[in-house]
Amino acid sequence: MSAAPHALIAGAGIGGLAAALCLARSGFRVSIFERAASLEAVGAGLQISPNASAILRDLGVLPLLNGSALAPVALNIRRGRDGELLQRISLENAERHWGAPYLLAHRADLQKALFESITRDSRITLALGHELIGLNTGWRSVEISTRNGAAKTAHRGDCLIGADGLRSFVRQRLDELRIEKGRTAQPSLLPKRASQIAWRALVDADQVEPALRLPQTNLWLGQGAHLVHYPLRGGKVVNVVAIADAPANIDWTADIWSEPSDCNEVQNHFASWHAQARTLISAASEWRKWPLVALPPLPEWTWGRVALMGDAAHPMLPFLAQGAAQAIEDAAMLGAMLLPDAPIAPCLAAYAAARRTRANRVQAASRRQGWIYHLGGPAAYVRDLRLRMLNERQFFARYDWLYRPRPDLTNYKVENEN
Numbered sequence: 001m002s003a004a005p006h007a008l009i010a011g012a013g014i015g016g017l018a019a020a021l022c023l024a025r026s027g028f029r030v031s032i033f034e035r036a037a038s039l040e041a042v043g044a045g046l047q048i049s050p051n052a053s054a055i056l057r058d059l060g061v062l063p064l065l066n067g068s069a070l071a072p073v074a075l076n077i078r079r080g081r082d083g084e085l086l087q088r089i090s091l092e093n094a095e096r097h098w099g100a101p102y103l104l105a106h107r108a109d110l111q112k113a114l115f116e117s118i119t120r121d122s123r124i125t126l127a128l129g130h131e132l133i134g135l136n137t138g139w140r141s142v143e144i145s146t147r148n149g150a151a152k153t154a155h156r157g158d159c160l161i162g163a164d165g166l167r168s169f170v171r172q173r174l175d176e177l178r179i180e181k182g183r184t185a186q187p188s189l190l191p192k193r194a195s196q197i198a199w200r201a202l203v204d205a206d207q208v209e210p211a212l213r214l215p216q217t218n219l220w221l222g223q224g225a226h227l228v229h230y231p232l233r234g235g236k237v238v239n240v241v242a243i244a245d246a247p248a249n250i251d252w253t254a255d256i257w258s259e260p261s262d263c264n265e266v267q268n269h270f271a272s273w274h275a276q277a278r279t280l281i282s283a284a285s286e287w288r289k290w291p292l293v294a295l296p297p298l299p300e301w302t303w304g305r306v307a308l309m310g311d312a313a314h315p316m317l318p319f320l321a322q323g324a325a326q327a328i329e330d331a332a333m334l335g336a337m338l339l340p341d342a343p344i345a346p347c348l349a350a351y352a353a354a355r356r357t358r359a360n361r362v363q364a365a366s367r368r369q370g371w372i373y374h375l376g377g378p379a380a381y382v383r384d385l386r387l388r389m390l391n392e393r394q395f396f397a398r399y400d401w402l403y404r405p406r407p408d409l410t411n412y413k414v415e416n417e418n
Protein backbone atom coordinates (compact mmCIF):
# COMPACT_ATOMS: atom_id res chain seq x y z
CA MET A 1 0.00 0.00 0.00
CA SER A 2 1.42 3.45 -0.92
CA ALA A 3 1.98 6.04 1.82
CA ALA A 4 -0.70 8.66 2.39
CA PRO A 5 -0.05 11.86 0.41
CA HIS A 6 1.17 14.82 2.43
CA ALA A 7 -0.75 18.12 2.49
CA LEU A 8 0.94 21.28 3.81
CA ILE A 9 -1.27 24.05 5.16
CA ALA A 10 -0.15 27.64 5.79
CA GLY A 11 -2.17 29.19 8.65
CA ALA A 12 -4.07 27.75 11.60
CA GLY A 13 -7.05 30.11 11.54
CA ILE A 14 -10.60 28.77 11.24
CA GLY A 15 -10.02 27.87 7.58
CA GLY A 16 -6.65 26.13 7.98
CA LEU A 17 -7.73 24.02 10.97
CA ALA A 18 -11.01 22.99 9.31
CA ALA A 19 -9.12 22.10 6.11
CA ALA A 20 -6.70 19.93 8.11
CA LEU A 21 -9.60 17.93 9.56
CA CYS A 22 -11.27 17.51 6.17
CA LEU A 23 -8.08 16.49 4.38
CA ALA A 24 -7.12 14.02 7.11
CA ARG A 25 -10.54 12.40 6.84
CA SER A 26 -10.03 12.21 3.10
CA GLY A 27 -6.84 10.16 3.67
CA PHE A 28 -4.05 12.78 3.72
CA ARG A 29 -1.25 13.27 6.19
CA VAL A 30 -1.39 16.97 7.10
CA SER A 31 1.22 19.44 8.41
CA ILE A 32 0.01 22.90 9.44
CA PHE A 33 2.46 25.81 9.79
CA GLU A 34 1.22 28.77 11.84
CA ARG A 35 3.14 32.02 12.23
CA ALA A 36 1.82 32.78 15.72
CA ALA A 37 3.70 31.18 18.61
CA SER A 38 0.41 30.23 20.28
CA LEU A 39 -3.24 30.19 19.28
CA GLU A 40 -4.22 33.21 21.32
CA ALA A 41 -7.72 34.38 22.06
CA VAL A 42 -7.76 36.91 19.22
CA GLY A 43 -10.84 38.12 17.39
CA ALA A 44 -14.32 38.49 18.82
CA GLY A 45 -17.78 37.09 18.13
CA LEU A 46 -18.62 35.03 15.07
CA GLN A 47 -22.05 34.10 13.78
CA ILE A 48 -21.83 30.47 12.68
CA SER A 49 -24.58 30.13 10.13
CA PRO A 50 -26.16 26.71 9.36
CA ASN A 51 -24.17 26.24 6.13
CA ALA A 52 -21.04 26.16 8.33
CA SER A 53 -22.44 24.59 11.51
CA ALA A 54 -23.63 21.57 9.48
CA ILE A 55 -20.03 20.94 8.38
CA LEU A 56 -18.68 21.45 11.90
CA ARG A 57 -21.31 19.05 13.20
CA ASP A 58 -20.33 16.40 10.68
CA LEU A 59 -16.67 16.86 11.58
CA GLY A 60 -17.50 16.26 15.25
CA VAL A 61 -16.45 19.80 16.25
CA LEU A 62 -19.83 21.15 17.40
CA PRO A 63 -20.01 19.15 20.66
CA LEU A 64 -16.66 20.71 21.64
CA LEU A 65 -18.31 24.12 21.39
CA ASN A 66 -21.03 23.12 23.83
CA GLY A 67 -21.38 25.58 26.62
CA SER A 68 -19.58 28.34 24.77
CA ALA A 69 -21.83 28.65 21.68
CA LEU A 70 -25.32 30.03 21.92
CA ALA A 71 -28.31 29.76 19.57
CA PRO A 72 -30.12 33.14 19.39
CA VAL A 73 -33.91 32.93 19.66
CA ALA A 74 -34.58 36.08 17.63
CA LEU A 75 -33.13 38.78 15.39
CA ASN A 76 -34.16 42.34 16.27
CA ILE A 77 -33.65 45.10 13.72
CA ARG A 78 -33.87 48.69 15.04
CA ARG A 79 -33.47 52.18 13.69
CA GLY A 80 -30.32 53.80 15.02
CA ARG A 81 -31.57 57.31 15.56
CA ASP A 82 -34.66 56.53 17.71
CA GLY A 83 -34.36 52.84 18.55
CA GLU A 84 -37.65 51.98 16.82
CA LEU A 85 -38.06 48.23 16.33
CA LEU A 86 -38.35 47.75 12.55
CA GLN A 87 -38.58 43.98 12.64
CA ARG A 88 -38.30 41.04 14.97
CA ILE A 89 -37.73 37.63 13.42
CA SER A 90 -38.06 34.57 15.60
CA LEU A 91 -35.16 32.17 15.07
CA GLU A 92 -36.76 29.37 17.12
CA ASN A 93 -37.37 27.44 13.88
CA ALA A 94 -33.97 28.18 12.34
CA GLU A 95 -32.48 24.75 13.00
CA ARG A 96 -35.60 22.92 11.83
CA HIS A 97 -35.81 25.06 8.69
CA TRP A 98 -32.15 24.93 7.65
CA GLY A 99 -31.28 21.58 9.14
CA ALA A 100 -28.41 22.86 11.29
CA PRO A 101 -28.15 25.40 14.11
CA TYR A 102 -27.47 29.11 13.81
CA LEU A 103 -24.88 29.80 16.51
CA LEU A 104 -23.04 32.67 18.10
CA ALA A 105 -19.53 31.90 19.35
CA HIS A 106 -16.26 33.60 20.11
CA ARG A 107 -13.72 33.09 17.32
CA ALA A 108 -11.19 31.87 19.89
CA ASP A 109 -13.66 29.22 21.20
CA LEU A 110 -14.26 27.92 17.70
CA GLN A 111 -10.52 27.91 16.99
CA LYS A 112 -9.97 26.02 20.28
CA ALA A 113 -12.63 23.43 19.41
CA LEU A 114 -11.01 22.88 15.99
CA PHE A 115 -7.59 22.70 17.66
CA GLU A 116 -8.85 20.06 20.12
CA SER A 117 -10.17 18.04 17.19
CA ILE A 118 -6.87 18.10 15.33
CA THR A 119 -4.89 17.11 18.44
CA ARG A 120 -7.00 13.94 18.57
CA ASP A 121 -6.05 13.07 15.00
CA SER A 122 -2.63 11.44 14.64
CA ARG A 123 -2.55 12.23 10.91
CA ILE A 124 -2.29 15.99 11.63
CA THR A 125 0.65 17.94 13.05
CA LEU A 126 0.70 21.64 13.89
CA ALA A 127 3.93 23.66 14.00
CA LEU A 128 3.37 26.92 15.87
CA GLY A 129 5.76 29.84 15.47
CA HIS A 130 6.52 28.79 11.88
CA GLU A 131 6.05 31.58 9.37
CA LEU A 132 5.93 30.59 5.74
CA ILE A 133 8.58 32.65 3.92
CA GLY A 134 9.34 30.66 0.76
CA LEU A 135 7.38 28.59 -1.75
CA ASN A 136 8.26 26.74 -4.92
CA THR A 137 6.18 24.23 -6.74
CA GLY A 138 7.05 21.66 -9.39
CA TRP A 139 5.46 18.71 -11.19
CA ARG A 140 6.09 16.24 -8.39
CA SER A 141 5.98 18.23 -5.14
CA VAL A 142 5.72 21.56 -3.36
CA GLU A 143 8.61 22.96 -1.37
CA ILE A 144 8.19 25.58 1.32
CA SER A 145 10.45 27.19 3.86
CA THR A 146 9.42 28.45 7.26
CA ARG A 147 11.12 30.74 9.75
CA ASN A 148 11.04 30.03 13.47
CA GLY A 149 13.04 32.76 15.18
CA ALA A 150 16.46 32.68 13.54
CA ALA A 151 16.00 29.12 12.27
CA LYS A 152 14.84 28.39 8.74
CA THR A 153 13.48 24.98 7.80
CA ALA A 154 12.57 23.45 4.43
CA HIS A 155 9.53 21.17 4.04
CA ARG A 156 8.25 19.15 1.13
CA GLY A 157 4.68 18.02 0.47
CA ASP A 158 2.32 16.89 -2.26
CA CYS A 159 0.26 20.07 -2.08
CA LEU A 160 0.05 23.38 -0.24
CA ILE A 161 -3.16 25.03 0.95
CA GLY A 162 -2.78 28.77 1.51
CA ALA A 163 -5.05 29.46 4.50
CA ASP A 164 -2.93 32.40 5.62
CA GLY A 165 -5.67 35.01 5.70
CA LEU A 166 -6.25 38.48 4.34
CA ARG A 167 -2.59 39.39 3.80
CA SER A 168 -1.73 35.96 2.40
CA PHE A 169 1.93 35.30 1.61
CA VAL A 170 0.84 32.35 -0.56
CA ARG A 171 -1.43 34.58 -2.68
CA GLN A 172 1.41 37.02 -3.29
CA ARG A 173 3.91 34.26 -4.07
CA LEU A 174 1.52 32.66 -6.57
CA ASP A 175 1.41 35.99 -8.38
CA GLU A 176 5.21 36.04 -8.57
CA LEU A 177 5.21 32.48 -9.94
CA ARG A 178 2.61 33.48 -12.53
CA ILE A 179 4.71 36.42 -13.65
CA GLU A 180 7.85 34.25 -13.78
CA LYS A 181 5.96 31.97 -16.22
CA GLY A 182 4.93 34.94 -18.39
CA ARG A 183 1.33 35.08 -17.13
CA THR A 184 -0.35 38.27 -15.93
CA ALA A 185 -0.64 38.87 -12.21
CA GLN A 186 -4.06 38.77 -10.59
CA PRO A 187 -5.60 41.80 -8.85
CA SER A 188 -4.50 40.37 -5.54
CA LEU A 189 -2.92 43.32 -3.75
CA LEU A 190 -5.05 44.68 -0.94
CA PRO A 191 -6.03 48.36 -1.09
CA LYS A 192 -4.07 50.80 1.06
CA ARG A 193 -7.26 52.56 2.08
CA ALA A 194 -10.38 51.14 3.70
CA SER A 195 -13.80 52.62 3.12
CA GLN A 196 -15.22 51.36 6.42
CA ILE A 197 -13.99 50.73 9.92
CA ALA A 198 -15.25 48.04 12.30
CA TRP A 199 -14.75 48.57 16.01
CA ARG A 200 -15.19 45.47 18.14
CA ALA A 201 -15.56 45.12 21.89
CA LEU A 202 -16.59 42.56 24.48
CA VAL A 203 -18.63 44.01 27.33
CA ASP A 204 -19.21 42.24 30.66
CA ALA A 205 -22.89 41.23 30.68
CA ASP A 206 -23.45 42.71 34.14
CA GLN A 207 -22.42 46.12 32.77
CA VAL A 208 -25.45 46.27 30.43
CA GLU A 209 -29.18 46.37 31.00
CA PRO A 210 -30.94 42.95 31.09
CA ALA A 211 -32.66 43.48 27.70
CA LEU A 212 -29.25 43.57 26.00
CA ARG A 213 -28.20 40.26 27.54
CA LEU A 214 -31.06 38.23 26.06
CA PRO A 215 -30.03 35.45 23.65
CA GLN A 216 -30.86 37.51 20.59
CA THR A 217 -28.96 39.05 17.72
CA ASN A 218 -29.49 42.80 17.45
CA LEU A 219 -28.90 44.93 14.40
CA TRP A 220 -29.23 48.73 14.43
CA LEU A 221 -29.27 50.62 11.15
CA GLY A 222 -28.26 54.24 10.59
CA GLN A 223 -27.02 56.43 7.78
CA GLY A 224 -23.43 55.45 6.99
CA ALA A 225 -23.18 53.16 10.03
CA HIS A 226 -24.61 50.12 11.76
CA LEU A 227 -24.27 48.31 15.06
CA VAL A 228 -24.51 44.60 15.83
CA HIS A 229 -24.55 43.05 19.30
CA TYR A 230 -25.26 39.67 20.79
CA PRO A 231 -24.35 37.74 23.92
CA LEU A 232 -21.51 35.24 23.89
CA ARG A 233 -20.03 32.57 26.17
CA GLY A 234 -23.28 31.47 27.77
CA GLY A 235 -24.39 35.11 28.14
CA LYS A 236 -21.38 36.19 30.23
CA VAL A 237 -20.27 38.85 27.72
CA VAL A 238 -21.92 40.92 25.01
CA ASN A 239 -20.14 41.13 21.66
CA VAL A 240 -20.46 44.58 20.11
CA VAL A 241 -19.47 45.46 16.55
CA ALA A 242 -19.86 49.06 15.39
CA ILE A 243 -19.23 49.74 11.72
CA ALA A 244 -19.07 53.13 10.04
CA ASP A 245 -18.20 54.54 6.64
CA ALA A 246 -14.94 56.07 7.74
CA PRO A 247 -12.16 56.14 5.17
CA ALA A 248 -8.83 55.19 6.72
CA ASN A 249 -5.30 54.53 5.56
CA ILE A 250 -4.13 51.06 6.44
CA ASP A 251 -0.82 50.25 7.98
CA TRP A 252 -0.45 46.65 6.89
CA THR A 253 2.59 46.22 9.11
CA ALA A 254 0.31 46.49 12.20
CA ASP A 255 -1.53 43.48 13.57
CA ILE A 256 -5.04 44.26 12.40
CA TRP A 257 -6.71 41.77 14.73
CA SER A 258 -5.63 43.65 17.78
CA GLU A 259 -5.15 47.34 17.02
CA PRO A 260 -6.56 49.20 20.04
CA SER A 261 -8.85 52.16 19.50
CA ASP A 262 -9.74 55.21 21.56
CA CYS A 263 -13.23 54.83 23.11
CA ASN A 264 -14.06 58.44 22.18
CA GLU A 265 -13.54 57.67 18.51
CA VAL A 266 -16.38 55.12 18.52
CA GLN A 267 -18.62 57.17 20.79
CA ASN A 268 -18.25 60.22 18.51
CA HIS A 269 -19.31 58.23 15.46
CA PHE A 270 -22.52 57.14 17.21
CA ALA A 271 -23.17 60.33 19.22
CA SER A 272 -26.52 61.02 17.53
CA TRP A 273 -27.86 57.46 18.04
CA HIS A 274 -30.57 56.31 20.43
CA ALA A 275 -29.64 56.31 24.14
CA GLN A 276 -29.71 52.50 24.45
CA ALA A 277 -27.15 52.14 21.64
CA ARG A 278 -24.99 54.91 23.12
CA THR A 279 -25.14 53.36 26.60
CA LEU A 280 -23.99 50.02 25.22
CA ILE A 281 -21.13 51.68 23.31
CA SER A 282 -20.07 53.60 26.45
CA ALA A 283 -20.08 50.39 28.51
CA ALA A 284 -17.15 49.04 26.48
CA SER A 285 -13.80 49.92 28.04
CA GLU A 286 -11.61 48.48 25.31
CA TRP A 287 -12.19 48.67 21.56
CA ARG A 288 -10.25 47.04 18.77
CA LYS A 289 -10.28 48.73 15.41
CA TRP A 290 -10.33 46.92 12.13
CA PRO A 291 -10.23 48.58 8.69
CA LEU A 292 -12.50 46.67 6.32
CA VAL A 293 -11.18 45.75 2.89
CA ALA A 294 -12.13 43.27 0.24
CA LEU A 295 -10.73 42.26 -3.13
CA PRO A 296 -12.49 41.85 -6.43
CA PRO A 297 -12.99 38.11 -7.10
CA LEU A 298 -9.70 36.41 -7.99
CA PRO A 299 -9.83 34.74 -11.42
CA GLU A 300 -7.65 31.86 -10.20
CA TRP A 301 -7.30 30.27 -6.78
CA THR A 302 -4.80 27.58 -7.72
CA TRP A 303 -1.42 27.13 -9.37
CA GLY A 304 -0.52 23.48 -9.93
CA ARG A 305 -0.23 21.87 -6.51
CA VAL A 306 -1.05 25.06 -4.57
CA ALA A 307 -4.53 26.37 -3.71
CA LEU A 308 -5.89 29.32 -1.75
CA MET A 309 -8.81 29.19 0.66
CA GLY A 310 -10.68 31.40 3.15
CA ASP A 311 -9.72 35.06 3.40
CA ALA A 312 -6.60 34.37 1.32
CA ALA A 313 -8.83 33.41 -1.63
CA HIS A 314 -11.88 35.62 -1.13
CA PRO A 315 -11.53 38.37 1.46
CA MET A 316 -15.04 39.73 1.96
CA LEU A 317 -16.77 42.49 3.85
CA PRO A 318 -18.39 41.14 7.03
CA PHE A 319 -21.97 42.34 6.40
CA LEU A 320 -23.35 38.84 5.85
CA ALA A 321 -21.12 37.41 8.60
CA GLN A 322 -19.78 34.81 6.17
CA GLY A 323 -15.97 35.06 6.11
CA ALA A 324 -15.35 32.15 8.46
CA ALA A 325 -18.40 30.24 7.21
CA GLN A 326 -17.11 30.39 3.63
CA ALA A 327 -13.65 29.29 4.80
CA ILE A 328 -15.32 26.25 6.41
CA GLU A 329 -17.16 25.51 3.15
CA ASP A 330 -13.81 25.75 1.30
CA ALA A 331 -12.35 23.25 3.76
CA ALA A 332 -15.18 20.77 3.22
CA MET A 333 -14.87 21.11 -0.55
CA LEU A 334 -11.11 20.49 -0.38
CA GLY A 335 -11.82 17.31 1.59
CA ALA A 336 -14.45 16.23 -0.94
CA MET A 337 -12.32 16.93 -4.02
CA LEU A 338 -8.83 15.83 -2.96
CA LEU A 339 -8.62 12.07 -3.03
CA PRO A 340 -5.41 10.35 -1.97
CA ASP A 341 -5.10 8.29 -5.14
CA ALA A 342 -6.04 10.99 -7.65
CA PRO A 343 -3.63 13.48 -9.28
CA ILE A 344 -3.42 16.58 -7.07
CA ALA A 345 -3.42 19.52 -9.50
CA PRO A 346 -6.68 18.59 -11.32
CA CYS A 347 -8.34 17.90 -7.93
CA LEU A 348 -7.33 21.35 -6.67
CA ALA A 349 -8.59 22.90 -9.91
CA ALA A 350 -11.89 21.04 -9.42
CA TYR A 351 -12.08 22.38 -5.83
CA ALA A 352 -11.63 25.96 -7.06
CA ALA A 353 -14.14 25.49 -9.88
CA ALA A 354 -16.70 24.11 -7.44
CA ARG A 355 -16.26 26.94 -4.93
CA ARG A 356 -15.49 30.12 -6.89
CA THR A 357 -18.95 30.98 -8.16
CA ARG A 358 -20.53 30.66 -4.73
CA ALA A 359 -17.75 32.55 -2.93
CA ASN A 360 -17.94 35.35 -5.54
CA ARG A 361 -21.69 35.54 -5.03
CA VAL A 362 -21.31 35.77 -1.25
CA GLN A 363 -18.59 38.43 -1.66
CA ALA A 364 -20.88 40.53 -3.88
CA ALA A 365 -23.93 40.00 -1.66
CA SER A 366 -21.92 41.05 1.42
CA ARG A 367 -20.92 44.29 -0.27
CA ARG A 368 -24.53 44.95 -1.29
CA GLN A 369 -25.80 44.20 2.22
CA GLY A 370 -23.43 46.85 3.63
CA TRP A 371 -24.70 49.37 1.10
CA ILE A 372 -28.33 48.61 2.11
CA TYR A 373 -27.53 48.82 5.85
CA HIS A 374 -25.96 52.27 5.45
CA LEU A 375 -28.67 53.91 3.33
CA GLY A 376 -29.96 57.33 4.37
CA GLY A 377 -32.87 59.65 3.47
CA PRO A 378 -35.78 58.38 1.33
CA ALA A 379 -33.92 55.18 0.37
CA ALA A 380 -33.62 54.25 4.06
CA TYR A 381 -37.31 54.98 4.51
CA VAL A 382 -38.20 52.53 1.71
CA ARG A 383 -35.80 49.91 3.14
CA ASP A 384 -37.38 50.24 6.59
CA LEU A 385 -40.88 49.96 5.12
CA ARG A 386 -39.90 46.73 3.37
CA LEU A 387 -38.29 45.42 6.53
CA ARG A 388 -41.51 46.05 8.45
CA MET A 389 -43.51 44.02 5.90
CA LEU A 390 -41.14 41.03 6.04
CA ASN A 391 -42.48 37.95 7.79
CA GLU A 392 -40.61 34.97 9.18
CA ARG A 393 -41.34 32.75 6.16
CA GLN A 394 -40.04 35.38 3.72
CA PHE A 395 -36.98 36.04 5.88
CA PHE A 396 -36.07 32.34 5.95
CA ALA A 397 -36.66 32.01 2.20
CA ARG A 398 -34.44 35.04 1.52
CA TYR A 399 -31.46 33.32 3.15
CA ASP A 400 -32.07 29.78 1.89
CA TRP A 401 -29.45 30.14 -0.88
CA LEU A 402 -26.84 31.02 1.71
CA TYR A 403 -27.69 29.07 4.84
CA ARG A 404 -29.01 25.78 3.54
CA PRO A 405 -26.21 23.22 4.05
CA ARG A 406 -24.99 21.73 0.79
CA PRO A 407 -25.39 17.95 0.73
CA ASP A 408 -22.08 17.54 -1.14
CA LEU A 409 -20.24 19.24 1.75
CA THR A 410 -21.81 17.45 4.70
CA ASN A 411 -21.16 13.82 4.07
CA TYR A 412 -18.42 13.31 6.64
CA LYS A 413 -18.91 10.59 9.17
CA VAL A 414 -17.85 11.46 12.69
CA GLU A 415 -15.03 9.05 13.35
CA ASN A 416 -14.64 7.05 16.54
CA GLU A 417 -11.67 8.28 18.53
CA ASN A 418 -9.06 5.68 19.25
Ligand SMILES: Cc1cc2nc3c(=O)[nH]c(=O)nc-3n(C[C@H](O)[C@H](O)[C@H](O)COP(=O)(O)OP(=O)(O)OC[C@H]3O[C@@H](n4cnc5c(N)ncnc54)[C@H](O)[C@@H]3O)c2cc1C
Pocket residue numbers: 010011012013014015016033034035036045046047048130131132133163164165166167168169198200241290292309310311312318321322323324325326327
Ligand atom coordinates in the same frame (compact mmCIF):
# COMPACT_ATOMS: atom_id res chain seq x y z
C1 LIG B 1 -15.94 42.93 11.94
C2 LIG B 1 -15.92 41.52 11.43
C3 LIG B 1 -16.91 40.64 11.82
C4 LIG B 1 -16.91 39.32 11.32
N1 LIG B 1 -17.91 38.50 11.68
C5 LIG B 1 -17.99 37.26 11.14
C6 LIG B 1 -19.06 36.39 11.45
O1 LIG B 1 -19.95 36.74 12.24
N2 LIG B 1 -19.12 35.16 10.85
C7 LIG B 1 -18.15 34.76 9.96
O2 LIG B 1 -18.26 33.64 9.42
N3 LIG B 1 -17.08 35.56 9.66
C8 LIG B 1 -16.97 36.80 10.22
N4 LIG B 1 -15.91 37.60 9.93
C9 LIG B 1 -14.85 37.11 9.02
C10 LIG B 1 -13.93 36.08 9.63
O3 LIG B 1 -13.39 36.52 10.86
C11 LIG B 1 -12.77 35.76 8.66
O4 LIG B 1 -13.27 35.73 7.35
C12 LIG B 1 -12.17 34.40 8.99
O5 LIG B 1 -11.61 34.43 10.28
C13 LIG B 1 -11.08 34.03 7.97
O6 LIG B 1 -10.50 32.81 8.34
P1 LIG B 1 -9.15 32.34 7.65
O7 LIG B 1 -8.78 31.05 8.32
O8 LIG B 1 -9.28 32.38 6.17
O9 LIG B 1 -8.07 33.47 8.02
P2 LIG B 1 -7.53 33.95 9.43
O10 LIG B 1 -8.50 33.71 10.52
O11 LIG B 1 -7.03 35.33 9.22
O12 LIG B 1 -6.30 32.97 9.71
C14 LIG B 1 -5.09 33.06 8.99
C15 LIG B 1 -3.98 32.43 9.84
O13 LIG B 1 -2.79 32.38 9.06
C16 LIG B 1 -1.70 32.79 9.86
N5 LIG B 1 -0.66 33.30 8.95
C17 LIG B 1 -0.68 34.44 8.23
N6 LIG B 1 0.42 34.53 7.47
C18 LIG B 1 1.16 33.40 7.70
C19 LIG B 1 2.39 32.91 7.21
N7 LIG B 1 3.13 33.59 6.31
N8 LIG B 1 2.85 31.72 7.66
C20 LIG B 1 2.13 30.99 8.57
N9 LIG B 1 0.94 31.42 9.09
C21 LIG B 1 0.46 32.61 8.64
C22 LIG B 1 -2.29 33.83 10.78
O14 LIG B 1 -1.50 34.02 11.95
C23 LIG B 1 -3.66 33.24 11.09
O15 LIG B 1 -3.62 32.38 12.21
C24 LIG B 1 -15.88 38.90 10.43
C25 LIG B 1 -14.87 39.79 10.06
C26 LIG B 1 -14.89 41.09 10.54
C27 LIG B 1 -13.82 42.04 10.11
